[in-house]
Amino acid sequence: xxxxxxxxxxxxxxxxxxxxxxxxxxxxxxxxxxxxxxxxxxxxxxxxxxxxxxxxxxxxxxxxxxxxxxxxxxxxxxxxxxxxxxxxxxxxxxxxxxxxxxxxxxxxxxxxxxxxxxxxxxxxxxxxxxxxxxxxxxxxxxxxxxxxxxxxxxxxxxxxxxxxxxxxxxxxxxxxxxxxxxxxxxxxxxxxxxxxxxxxxxxxxxxxxxxxxxxxxxxxxxxxxxxxxxxxxxxxxx
Amino acid sequence: xxxxxxxxxxxxxxxxxxxxxxxxxxxxxxxxxxxxxxxxxxxxxxxxxxxxxxxxxxxxxxxxxxxxxxxxxxxxxxxxxxxxxxxxxxxxxxxxxxxxxxxxxxxxxxxxxxxxxxxxxxxxxxxxxxxxxxxxxxxxxxxxxxxxxxxxxxxxxxxxxxxxxxxxxxxxxxxxxxxxxxxxxxxxxxxxxxxxxxxxxxxxxxxxxxxxxxxxxxxxxxxxxxxxxxxxxxxxxxxxxxxxxxxxxxxxxxxxxxxxxxxxxxxxxxxxxxxxxxxxxxxxxxxxxxxxxxxxxxxxxxxxxxxxxxxxxxxxxxxxxxxxxxxxxxxxxxxxxxxxxxxxxxxxxxxxxxxxxxxxxxxxxxxxxxxxxxxxxxxxxxxxxxxxxxxxxxxxxx
Numbered sequence: 001x002x003x004x005x006x007x008x009x010x011x012x013x014x015x016x017x018x019x020x021x022x023x024x025x026x027x028x029x030x031x032x033x034x035x036x037x038x039x040x041x042x043x044x045x046x047x048x049x050x051x052x053x054x055x056x057x058x059x060x061x062x063x064x065x066x067x068x069x070x071x072x073x074x075x076x077x078x079x080x081x082x083x084x085x086x087x088x089x090x091x092x093x094x095x096x097x098x099x100x101x102x103x104x105x106x107x108x109x110x111x112x113x114x115x116x117x118x119x120x121x122x123x124x125x126x127x128x129x130x131x132x133x134x135x136x137x138x139x140x141x142x143x144x145x146x147x148x149x150x151x152x153x154x155x156x157x158x159x160x161x162x163x164x165x166x167x168x169x170x171x172x173x174x175x176x177x178x179x180x181x182x183x184x185x186x187x188x189x190x191x192x193x194x195x196x197x198x199x200x201x202x203x204x205x206x207x208x209x210x211x212x213x214x215x216x217x218x219x220x221x222x223x224x225x226x227x228x229x230x231x232x233x234x235x236x237x238x
Numbered sequence: 239x240x241x242x243x244x245x246x247x248x249x250x251x252x253x254x255x256x257x258x259x260x261x262x263x264x265x266x267x268x269x270x271x272x273x274x275x276x277x278x279x280x281x282x283x284x285x286x287x288x289x290x291x292x293x294x295x296x297x298x299x300x301x302x303x304x305x306x307x308x309x310x311x312x313x314x315x316x317x318x319x320x321x322x323x324x325x326x327x328x329x330x331x332x333x334x335x336x337x338x339x340x341x342x343x344x345x346x347x348x349x350x351x352x353x354x355x356x357x358x359x360x361x362x363x364x365x366x367x368x369x370x371x372x373x374x375x376x377x378x379x380x381x382x383x384x385x386x387x388x389x390x391x392x393x394x395x396x397x398x399x400x401x402x403x404x405x406x407x408x409x410x411x412x413x414x415x416x417x418x419x420x421x422x423x424x425x426x427x428x429x430x431x432x433x434x435x436x437x438x439x440x441x442x443x444x445x446x447x448x449x450x451x452x453x454x455x456x457x458x459x460x461x462x463x464x465x466x467x468x469x470x471x472x473x474x475x476x477x478x479x480x481x482x483x484x485x486x487x488x489x490x491x492x493x494x495x496x497x498x499x500x501x502x503x504x505x506x507x508x509x510x511x512x513x514x515x516x517x518x519x520x521x522x523x524x525x526x527x528x529x530x531x532x533x534x535x536x537x538x539x540x541x542x543x544x545x546x547x548x549x550x551x552x553x554x555x556x557x558x559x560x561x562x563x564x565x566x567x568x569x570x571x572x573x574x575x576x577x578x579x580x581x582x583x584x585x586x587x588x589x590x591x592x593x594x595x596x597x598x599x600x601x602x603x604x605x606x607x608x609x610x611x612x613x614x615x616x617x618x619x620x621x622x623x624x625x626x627x628x629x630x631x632x633x634x635x636x
Contacts, residue, residue: 052495078497086495092488094552094616095481103485106478107497153497 005030005157005188006051006082011060013046020046022212023060028157028190033183035191035199035220037233038209044192045087047209048161051190052084053077065156079107081156085163089146093135097126100134100145104152112152119148122178140171147178157188164195176202196233200224208233251621252465256458259286263457281570283457285562287439288569290460291521293561296545297468297554298514303543304552304616305475306507307487308396309404311539312388315411316512318534319387320380320519322418322427325529327351327376328436337435338428345425350376351437366444369437377463377520384516385509387414392508396501408536418531432530439524460521467514472554474510483507548605549612556614563613572597 006028013021021043028034038044049055051062053074062070069077083104092100101119105112120127123144129137134145143163150158163179164172176198183189183202193199200206200220208216208229216229223229263283266276275282299313326344329337331352334344354368395406417423419430427433439456446452474480482503485493494500523529541564549560575594579586605612 054491054494073499074494075497075499078495084495086492090489090492090495092485092492094488095484099481099484102478103481103493103496103498106482106485149496 003030004028005065006190007061007063008047008051009061009063011047011050011062012058013043013050013055014058015046019058020212021050021057024209024212024214026207026214026217028188030156030188031183031186032204033179033189033191033202035193035203035206036209037193037196037199037206039194039232042209043212044209045161046212048084048159048190048192051077052082052159075107078153081154083150083153083155083158085146085150085158085160087161088165089139089142091134091137091142091145091149093133095134096131097134097137097145098130100149101126101152104149105154108152108154115152115154119151122151122181123148140167140174143167143171143175144178147175147182151182151187155187157190158182159190159192161192162194163191164193164198172198196229248469252469256461256465259461260453260455260458263454267451267454278454278456281573285566285569286457287460287525289562289565290457290464291518291525292542292545292565293558294464294467294521295515295518296542296549296557296561297471298511298518299542300546300549300551300554300557301471301475301483301514302507302511303546304550305480305487306483306504308504308508309400310407310508310511311404311536311543312391312407312411312512313515313542314534314536314538315407315414316384316388316515317519317522317538318411318414318418318531319384320377320516321523321529321534322433322519322531323380323383323516324376324520325433325436325523326426327379328372329433330355330435333435337433338425340431341424341428343425344428369441373437377517380520381513381516384519385513388509388512389505392505396504396508408539411534411539412536415531415534427531430530430532432528434528436529437524438527460525463517463521467517468554468558471510471514475554479503479506544602547612548602550614550616551612552616553612553614553618555619556612556617559613559619567601568594568598 004027008024008026011021011024012019024043024047026034026036036044036047046055050057051064053069053072053076057070060070061068064077064080064082067080069080069082092103095103098116101116102112105115125141126144126148129141134142137145147160147163150160160179163175167175172195179189179191180202191199191203200223203220206218206220206223207214208223216223216226218226224234262276263278266272266278274280295313295317299310302308302310326346327348327350329344329349329351331347331349334347334349338344350372351369354372355365358364358368358371360368391407391410395403395410398406418427420427421429423429439459442455442459443451444453444455475483482493482498485496485498486500486503490500519534522533526533545560545564546557548564549556549558572594575589575597576591577589579589
């Protein structure tokens with residue numbers, strides 16, 4: 001077994017009186033791709049936002065690379081190599097593609113050229129549009145830019161919040177092909193998805209989250225065969 | 239390599255501009271009998287001086303409003319701080335009694351100018367060195383005082399967003415103005431009266447022993463200082479900090495997710511913008527040859543905001559262009575609208591005192607309605623690209 005990179009223990013998140021995450025524990029080991037699937041409002045995004053420091057947890061601990069990062073601010077967490085691709089892409093519309101990428105590497109002080117080349121290798125279409133403003137890109141290209149921007153931070157753990165949101169099926173396949181490439185190149189990936197079918201195919205391991213709690217866990221293949229998961233997320237007739 | 243070439247070009251461009259300004263203002267000295275417009279008293283030079291000062295303030299406001307997306311309306315307040323800092327530091331010791339006569343002298347006995355003159359002497363090159371040095375230090379301190387107050391006020395205020403931030407900074411500027419007019423502080427601020435007697439732009443004109451002007455530099459000085467400051471702001475905008483500012487403007491949440499510390503960067507932008515507004519305030523005091531709180535009303539902030547909007551929010555060169563156009567219109571080209579005009583025995587209707595502002599308002603409405611992007615949008619002026627475009631058009635015609 002490889003080392004544990006991220007460990008979440010009994011995480012609880014409350015918004016006002018509402019408890020969105022009600023005691024989640026999960027772990028991600030270095031080098032693997034883990035997915036967290038669940039319906040709208042299950043608490044997936046809240047979990048991710050809490051890990052990246054944008055939301056403070058009510059209870060629980062988050063340990064990243066052996067260090068407790070539960071109460072640290074986002075700047076510190078990013079500097080430790082934990083990058084997020086936010087939900088709904090959220091690229092910077094008035095910055096050029098290249099500037100967007102450079103902002104992703106904001107906390108790094110070393111030379112960026114090599115990483116920019118690498119991102120352009122993953123996404124040749126971004127290279128063509130290097131000087132175009134982010135807001136003028138299509139939805140799929142914006143998602144590629146969001147992923148590329150996060151890669152610029154040289155993440156040890158890349159967290160993606162619903163990268164397939166609002167994209168055409170063919171574009172979703174393209175994105176997932178690249179996610180697989182990224183994880184094969186050695187980056188650890190934590191993927192949050194509603195598109196369970198695609199997510200389970202790329203993931204080594206998966207957690208199913210319902211009403212703020214984890215109900216099922218196992219390898220991607222196991223969950224693809226699991227009756228309950230099939231009924232709830234994959235369509236029982238298939 | 240490319241970057242070096244570009245900065246070299248900018249350097250050459252600014253040098254040519256500055257040389258041109260020196261030449262322009264000394265033309266009447268070299269060649270007698272030139273039309274009135276080239277005389278030192280012509281409105282041309284008033285416009286150039288004022289526009290040089292205002293363009294620095296406009297660019298500093300653009301840094302905050304256009305590049306960082308913080309809608310602040312405190313610019314006049316920070317200019318006021320700068321103007322008073324400069325004025326109080328630069329009134330010579332022997333003038334203090336006279337300037338502060340209503341309050342029986344000044345509580346602040348130190349004069350930077352007199353101190354420097356004490357070191358370098360008052361006449362000839364020593365005097366010139368004393369004035370240039372003290373003036374630069376005073377302007378820097380003016381910026382620092384503004385920046386310091388921006389830091390203090392920024393701690394509570396920068397947690398607010400959009401309209402609320404605008405109202406809070408506007409309120410801050412008004413409070414400052416009231417405090418500086420307060421009679422109880424008269425021994426420092428001279429109450430509601432103006433502080434004068436400090437070196438102005440025309441103090442930089444080089445004179446001979448009999449008092450005749452040898453070389454005029456009174457328009458060159460504001461150009462030089464403004465150009466340097468704007469250059470620094472541009473370098474900042476093109477650095478990784480500038481990218482972070484723009485990222486915050488575009489999407490705060492995403493910027494935070496990229497590891498940008500929102501509060502720290504907003505504060506940085508706020509303090510730097512105020513620093514340059516403070517220097518602009520000091521320059522403004524030099525331009526009008528006095529410092530008086532009455533001048534720094536919210537109307538002044540709106541004027542600058544207007545310039546920023548006309549020039550294009552997020553464009554430095556747009557702000558500079560718009561400043562010169564705006565100042566030229568308000569101080570010169572549209573002046574005739576304010577005076578009554580008779581053609582033969584017939585009085586031209588509408589032309590009378592105040593009509594200029596009516597025309598101005600209409601022009602502004604047209605701009606906001608039909609050119610909401612301003613002159614430049616968020617693009618920068620690029621002479622190379624412009625020339626290329628013209629060349630391509632010409633070739634097409636042929």
